[in-house]
Amino acid sequence: MASSGTPAPSLTSSEPLDSATRDGFIRVRGANENNLQNVDVDVPRDSIVAFTGVSGSGKTSLAFGTIFAEAQRRFLESVAPYARRLIAQGNTPHVDSITGLPPAVALQQRRGAPSSRSTVGTLTTLSNSVRMMYSRAGTYPEGAERLESDSFSPNTVAGACPRCHGLGIAHEVTEATAVHDDSLSIRDGAITAWPGAWQGKNLRDVTAVLGYDIDRPWRDLSREDRDWLLFTEEQPVVEVTPQRDRVAKPYKGRFWSARQFVMHTLADSQSESQRTKVLQFVESGPCSLCGGSGLTRAALAVTVAGRTIAELNRLPLTDLADALRPIATAEHATAATSRASSGEGSEVAVAISRDLLSRVEVLTGLGLGYLSLDRSTPTLSPGEMQRLRIATQLRSGLFGVVYVLDEPSAGLHPADAEPLIEVLEGLRASGNSVFVVEHNMDIVRHADWIVDVGPSAGAGGGDVLYSGPVAGLADVDASVTRRFLEPTGDAEESREPRTPAATLELRDVSLHNLRDLDVDVPLGVLTAVTGVSGSGKSTLVGKVLAERATEHPLVTRVVQVDQKAIGRTPRSNLATYTGLFDAVRQVFAATDEARARGWTAGRFSFNVVGGRCEVCQGEGSVSVELLFLPGSWAPCPECHGSRYNPETLEVTWNDASIADVLAMTVDEAAGFLAEVPAASRGLETLRQVGLGYLRLGQPAPQLSGGEAQRIKLATELQRARTGHTLYLLDEPTSGLHPSDVELLVTQLQRLVDAENTVVLVEHSMSVVAAADHVIDMGPAGGDEGGRVVAAGAPSEVAAAAGSRTAPYLRRSLPSH
Amino acid sequence: MASSGTPAPSLTSSEPLDSATRDGFIRVRGANENNLQNVDVDVPRDSIVAFTGVSGSGKTSLAFGTIFAEAQRRFLESVAPYARRLIAQGNTPHVDSITGLPPAVALQQRRGAPSSRSTVGTLTTLSNSVRMMYSRAGTYPEGAERLESDSFSPNTVAGACPRCHGLGIAHEVTEATAVHDDSLSIRDGAITAWPGAWQGKNLRDVTAVLGYDIDRPWRDLSREDRDWLLFTEEQPVVEVTPQRDRVAKPYKGRFWSARQFVMHTLADSQSESQRTKVLQFVESGPCSLCGGSGLTRAALAVTVAGRTIAELNRLPLTDLADALRPIATAEHATAATSRASSGEGSEVAVAISRDLLSRVEVLTGLGLGYLSLDRSTPTLSPGEMQRLRIATQLRSGLFGVVYVLDEPSAGLHPADAEPLIEVLEGLRASGNSVFVVEHNMDIVRHADWIVDVGPSAGAGGGDVLYSGPVAGLADVDASVTRRFLEPTGDAEESREPRTPAATLELRDVSLHNLRDLDVDVPLGVLTAVTGVSGSGKSTLVGKVLAERATEHPLVTRVVQVDQKAIGRTPRSNLATYTGLFDAVRQVFAATDEARARGWTAGRFSFNVVGGRCEVCQGEGSVSVELLFLPGSWAPCPECHGSRYNPETLEVTWNDASIADVLAMTVDEAAGFLAEVPAASRGLETLRQVGLGYLRLGQPAPQLSGGEAQRIKLATELQRARTGHTLYLLDEPTSGLHPSDVELLVTQLQRLVDAENTVVLVEHSMSVVAAADHVIDMGPAGGDEGGRVVAAGAPSEVAAAAGSRTAPYLRRSLPSH
């Protein structure tokens, strides 16, 4: 981080303002963020620019860490100068100067701010238009008053269902939930839902005064009595003379039925624990008043194309488009009048639905036709989320900004790459620059310009090998990307698929869009599950297989290797995650110096009191919360990032302190710790999955999803290979350069060779071609998917008619 | 405001993305913000565009309310989609579509976020570079360690003076502050600074046990004893046997000297009121340790050009530039080494000082050379503040944004207009668009493009009369601006200056840069005070005259008519401010209906409980706090902005409710209330100052500074004219179109005709030419100013040699 308070581009930007900025380039000089080696590069504006290079080469450090971060910093500093100190602290990139840099918008793979009420409709703002359509162009019941747009949203006061307050979920008290043991009498506590202690006794006394028999078993009371006691809204007040109290002073007692009491507590109690307690006496389900839509009856009485807004919101986008098309293309539109009971066929209906349709078609074009407007965003994959946001940006009206995107092709079937390119071109056509960090060569080939970073990862990368039109990369010998950009047709010899050891027969599977599905998964081989987005791949692999695979005797263990972070704080890193740090700490505890001081391995942990720096509590950094920027970290002012107190660092082994070891790369540590078997085995595996460039202590939040997944894989690889383990991977190639993909596949093959089973969801056809077995889901997404379209060896699936994967797979298979 | 939740540019922006955005124009369609009449206008990017038109014509509504607000909304929505609801609520402008719109930055006349620690140096970020220069290129005392940049800032832990914590102000306890009556004995409370009650008695008892005579008058104690009691840092603990208490149990008591007690309370007390209380026992002044600089001794030992950083920060920018020039132009610079005790003459010194110098020269060029880096921003005028911020933007590195500026010429002497234009051109040269709302024709003439709004104000304006290159405006008959753009030379007949009734002789005036100044101010005439920025005009008029004018027997009252808002909440408006609303409420209270209901005038106030809407408490709107945007207001959901409850609105007078009256313009109300003398007199005066277009109930925060000033002026004009009043105005023309200036001058002349005196600070030469007397301050700003360069009739001053005003004034005088 630049020294705080010093604006980054200070010295060099004192040149006179020249017209160099006008010639269409962003000129970066002296970029040193992370592993960047004093990079100078010129990147054209108003273009689609692909940043390529192997994982860890520095693409992200250049595109996001330098260009985006600096643009963001400058703009925020100008609009909100008082936020300057906040911004400067965390996010001043290491760069001498950047000229010609417009404001930037980042669309990353992160999930949006978690809001359970956010849906596909709200995220894309399509819901606004849909509500406007119902308000202005809906068919209203005879005599009904026209409703405001807000009335069609469950999140507004005007629109929320009065029973469930717009949540769509209602709580009901039933006999089963309120009375847990119907052999008990009321006196003995039959009505479980009533409160305990004095208040419960009071209610029993009131009930007795009211003339009910509180000593008879509940089940022997009449139906009528039981219903009244449980559900009445009446609240008679009677005079009670406590029978067992010593001071028998009569008082007025009010009756509460079980339902009244529970509902009152839920609605009005100030005590969270009280509310949680009574929740066990209710059945929660879709609200019966609004059918789970959260809307008022008045709103639900309005229709468009014969559907309520709740029904329309539930349609997959493909069907929504079909429903809108006739309205949007209606001829002879009439002027809308507020008197007509239906606005359909009016000019405004045509205008709104045309607008909606064009926007929905962008989404279906991106392969998201299976999503519905009411799908809640927390259930979306990061790839789906990002594509929704990219498409939404088309409508933002922004001009002259730089969009920086993080692998927009992630999760995308090759068939859907074409429309994605069109969307990126749309952003460019409306006057913006589009920078993508991308591994998918189908996308990269369509860029206007390519910036190739490398040659390898970490300290071995960080140089710009090429910056220019795509075609020119072919002449750059040092580039690893070059080889993949234009497939040379020299695919390897075709390999005979392995024979399965057994078959896991899943029958009658129903989840999400899988309905009564029968599918066979061969064991002891490498299987790739393919299909367009929404076809059911993740559901099958991540949910069904994960839960049911151990039903088969030959599967003793199921391991999911995903891209989730290996930890959320700087306290986690690959050394702690893989366990090799334990071995390192033992080594330090065994030194003479440590023994003399009476220090055990615990002293060398930065996670417990003793050896660690107490200012940062061993994190090495302190958190800096920023306004619009993801939280970031600044080095600890006390230990300057070493994580330890000075005494601990006095102990060395082979001249290195424990902090020095954490600062080594995997490659360096492999040499340094060669004689420590417990450490060197793990280090070797990390190198095999291509992570030799990572520093041992690199905090988990700084690792990419791909790096995290490979660390997890390495951890698995170093375990004793028992065989009979099922490894499940969801798109392990996302974030990986084609050359890293080759490394990864080698490791997966070795797992299979050790008598394990590997099943992966995959879009990269070079990986699919290397599998023993392919299960192609489809034919399309959502309700149109969930079936097995083709299954068999790659060559068999490549030949299957009706498979959208087949044509792409064919190209990746060795030609005969 | 657009219906909430509906994105503004929805229907029309569904056109296919075209290349129209690439041809260099921002195209606004259907703008209806405030008084805009469905405006369609194309404004070029990468240009300097002036928005002109009479006050209230809608320039601000177009440039800020529409273009800037929409750009801001779009960008923030894209970078922070989760802030969407907040933004949508308050700031979605009324416009159908805008294409080709880049992100925008507004530089308004508002003061920055109030921070007493903000200075010219921090605002411009020049302080960062100055600190870097001292750190890397300063001359250190022999053997001293080089300090970090942070150590030269009193606002950092490393840099703050240990005594005053960087504030520069220290609190000292002296005998005079601690002992208020030295004839008292200690027992009777001589040491006023000691606490009262039990704690005070305890200290007196401790003092007695220590052997001091607590019954002798304070002044009779020895010097030594008194000093010890007041200032010692010793805190002896003694056993005290309370003498007068009934339960005489001995206890251990600790001694606190007066200073110890006060300092401890200031530093550690949790109680704000305790701290405030002891402040009366201290003398506050520059900290003696750091000399008021707030810095450590170590930092103050480092010099550049023979000056400490504190001294350098105190220099006027002109002198700072002189000090930097030799370093910046040093030949034979040496490589800096950390061993050398001085870095001056090193390459880094040259680089930093060159950068600093070029930035300082931009500021001196803008006529701000009299400011120093340590000048605190709250003491700057809005015009000074804005010019600092404009100049700072030159270094921001932003590219491709639209800067929207609010009358950047405000407060600028004609001589300083040229450099301002250069700065605006600098912003354009670095790839940005510069939009200025401007009345100064010297600036307007230099724009690339002009958007003239009009023809008149309020409902009579809101149309774009012309949008094109400046020259073309000459052909637009409807434009009021046209007449002023190219002075036609048809200046009026020269007028004989009035003869003063008397002269106010100010002698030996010393304040700010005025030193022992003698100045004569003629009474009973119109005097204009002129001079470049910082020459002392405001000090003379706003401070000295305001305080001392009543010394003269012919000045019985002094009235300052400034541009400050007439109120900060929607609760204030021109009707309440001018008092005419009282008359209106009386009229409503006198109706039969009101009498029947027993309602008095109070019922028709929106400021008290009774008639007002209780949801907004009569404000008509509710406050919406936004992140980066100035706080804004949304209409009250209950009364929809009427401010009253429904019953109150049932009472009507001539068919209008009280809310209807508030919704009328001054022009409309003048007709409606013609028979109500108490109201019509005030309305007439408002029309005379050109405010006929304002609505009576328009909330104060929506009024411009110019509108506010004219309302104040009208309020004064409608008062009975006693004569013998001195009216002081500070740049009353800022924010006024030349045609409005004419109206204003007529009113000022009428005040003088009624035997009052008017003194105004002014930069507009047409106004100066119309004065009876001119006092020209100068010759330059700061220490170079504070003197009277010329005084006399306009024609005399216009002929004065050495006056920077003279050449400009000559052009505005009738030619002979």
Ligand SMILES: Nc1ncnc2c1ncn2[C@@H]1O[C@H](COP(=O)(O)OP(=O)(O)O)[C@@H](O)[C@H]1O
């Ligand atoms: N915040 C960070 N702090 C330190 N090192 C980092 C950080 N982020 C990434 N790195 C390292 O910098 C190098 C380049 O990373 P990155 O730019 O993410 O590469 P790519 O995007 O090409 O995969 C890698 O060695 C990575 O581990």
Ligand SMILES: Nc1ncnc2c1ncn2[C@@H]1O[C@H](COP(=O)(O)OP(=O)(O)O)[C@@H](O)[C@H]1O
């Ligand atoms: N959490 C969920 N809630 C509801 N529907 C889901 C959820 N996850 C996936 N689906 C739906 O199940 C279908 C298959 O999705 P998924 O298994 O994610 O497909 P793929 O992995 O092939 O993209 C899609 O229609 C998708 O919308």
Ligand SMILES: Nc1ncnc2c1ncn2[C@@H]1O[C@H](COP(=O)(O)OP(=O)(O)O)[C@@H](O)[C@H]1O
């Ligand atoms: N926030 C507001 N709400 C309602 N009316 C406003 C608001 N701001 C300005 N106005 C009115 O709109 C008209 C145009 O104002 P404005 O755009 O500020 O004009 P100009 O900048 O030309 O002086 C004036 O009648 C003014 O009183």
Ligand SMILES: Nc1ncnc2c1ncn2[C@@H]1O[C@H](COP(=O)(O)OP(=O)(O)O)[C@@H](O)[C@H]1O
């Ligand atoms: N509040 C203040 N504190 C310190 N110096 C001030 C203050 N106000 C003005 N000055 C200084 O007094 C001088 C005259 O300023 P001012 O009267 O504002 O000039 P003018 O009105 O001609 O622009 C300038 O050097 C200015 O910096």
Ligand SMILES: [Zn+2]
């Ligand atoms: Zn409901």
Ligand SMILES: [Zn+2]
């Ligand atoms: Zn630390």
Ligand SMILES: [Zn+2]
């Ligand atoms: Zn001090």
Ligand SMILES: [Zn+2]
């Ligand atoms: Zn209200």
